[in-house]
Amino acid sequence: MTEAKRILIVDDEHSMCEMLAILLKKEGLEVGTAGSRAEAAERLRRGPVDLVLTDVQLPDGDGLEILRHVKSASPETAVVVMTAYGTTEMAVAARKLGAEAYILKPFDVDELRIVVRDALANRRLREEVVRLKREVGQAYGLDRVIGVSQVMESLFEMVRAIAPTSSTVLVTGESGTGKELVARAIHGLSGRAEGPFVGINCGALPDTLLESELFGHVKGAFTDARQGKKGLFEVASGGTLFLDEVGETSPPMQVKLLRALQERRIRPVGGTEEIEVDVRVISATNTPLESLVEQKRFREDLFYRLQVIPIRTPPLRERREDIPLLAQHFLERFAREMGKRVAKISEDAMRQLQSYDWPGNVRELENVIERAVAFETTEAVMPERLPESVRLPGRAEPLPAIGDGFSLDAYLLSVEARLLGEALDRSRGDRGVAARLLGVSPRSLRYLLQKHGAGAKN
Ligand SMILES: Nc1ncnc2c1ncn2[C@@H]1O[C@H](COP(=O)(O)OP(=O)(O)OP(=O)(O)O)[C@@H](O)[C@H]1O
Numbered sequence: 001m002t003e004a005k006r007i008l009i010v011d012d013e014h015s016m017c018e019m020l021a022i023l024l025k026k027e028g029l030e031v032g033t034a035g036s037r038a039e040a041a042e043r044l045r046r047g048p049v050d051l052v053l054t055d056v057q058l059p060d061g062d063g064l065e066i067l068r069h070v071k072s073a074s075p076e077t078a079v080v081v082m083t084a085y086g087t088t089e090m091a092v093a094a095r096k097l098g099a100e101a102y103i104l105k106p107f108d109v110d111e112l113r114i115v116v117r118d119a120l121a122n123r124r125l126r127e128e129v130v131r132l133k134r135e136v137g138q139a140y141g142l143d144r145v146i147g148v149s150q151v152m153e154s155l156f157e158m159v160r161a162i163a164p165t166s167s168t169v170l171v172t173g174e175s176g177t178g179k180e181l182v183a184r185a186i187h188g189l190s191g192r193a194e195g196p197f198v199g200i201n202c203g204a205l206p207d208t209l210l211e212s213e214l215f216g217h218v219k220g221a222f223t224d225a226r227q228g229k230k231g232l233f234e235v236a237s238g239g240t241l242f243l244d245e246v247g248e249t250s251p252p253m254q255v256k257l258l259r260a261l262q263e264r265r266i267r268p269v270g271g272t273e274e275i276e277v278d279v280r281v282i283s284a285t286n287t288p289l290e291s292l293v294e295q296k297r298f299r300e301d302l303f304y305r306l307q308v309i310p311i312r313t314p315p316l317r318e319r320r321e322d323i324p325l326l327a328q329h330f331l332e333r334f335a336r337e338m339g340k341r342v343a344k345i346s347e348d349a350m351r352q353l354q355s356y357d358w359p360g361n362v363r364e365l366e367n368v369i370e371r372a373v374a375f376e377t378t379e380a381v382m383p384e385r386l387p388e389s390v391r392l393p394g395r396a397e398p399l400p401a402i403g404d405g406f407s408l409d410a411y412l413l414s415v416e417a418r419l420l421g422e423a424l425d426r427s428r429g430d431r432g433v434a435a436r437l438l439g440v441s442p443r444s445l446r447y448l449l450q451k452h453g454a455g456a457k458n
């Protein structure tokens, strides 16, 4: 059972206090009474109260002052105001000062019961909201970003140092290295944490849509614009705007972004007025923007605007010591979610995980563990539950049977072909990545592709 709710009745009419006290005690509430403002203040000083039920006219002042006092000292306490003089102004004043409800004397006991019950329920909801907000805020602090390696420690230090400022941040890192996670942590640790975190993938939308998403549009701006719409720059006001895949924006969009960042003002599509915006911009990119600038695919001036503070999220293969911790973290999460008893990763499996290169970084590890937990029937993840791509590099392949009919050349060629296929699969056709996975130069890769008849494609 939860503790009884405490209620304080404030009324100078003794009989009224008595009557209300009897009524509300029957409701299971713990009741205290006060006959004046001073008495009420004294009682409130002694400890928290869940609800104050107060008359407006008191010998030493009015109930609205108590209301003001309660709301400033303890905003979570609910207040219900009772009065015999039912004017609209009084009701408005009470609500403005934060009263949950307002009840006219004389009242019906059932009506009072309902008003008190509702006020207490509202208060509980408010507490819940505060608690959840706090929890969500925590969820997006640095505690969600896992890592014990030196590179991650430096990253945490950097994030802690720059989070409280409003400086523009550019997060660069390979796919799946946690760029969005870091952006959210920066927001969560900043003075803007209570404000919104609004993200948009700049690479996923055609220009016209991206523009109206970012800057909004006025009614009638284009054929489908039956209503005006706020842009994300405005929606994120007071908070953080996360521009994901910013390297993929077109040159005309880059000009528009530059203007918005320089002037901190935006103009909705089809609009004539500019709107001032108060956002912190964090952007992210897989491809280093410097190289895009070099190739003239990204404006240099915008690059400098975005990269006031550069942050790099390191690939997983540069911090292998984080793999066990991350793997165990994901294991526990998925085991809980799927209601499975898998509790650890076997030593053999862990060795495989640590020697693999993880081109898809933490996201790939997360997926591998999810799959392993789903299929595992014992309490430890066994190497066989790992996908072949992860197992292959470290596994001691049984040697083929040699003898009549065996050809070393043919065998080596088949191994080469399999590894080549694997590298192309994993790099999703990106030859630079494929070459790196195989430890060969791009030139050798071209040669290998030709040799195995895969060179014809682009
Ligand atoms: N250090 C980390 N600790 C815990 N989880 C992580 C970490 N880094 C990444 N993750 C998880 O990996 C997944 C990918 O992370 P995130 O989306 O932040 O990557 P990203 O760099 O934005 O990738 P992309 O470039 O593909 O958008 C998420 O589920 C995230 O929670």
Ligand SMILES: [Mg+2]
Binding pocket: 179, 180, 244
């Ligand atoms: Mg991302």
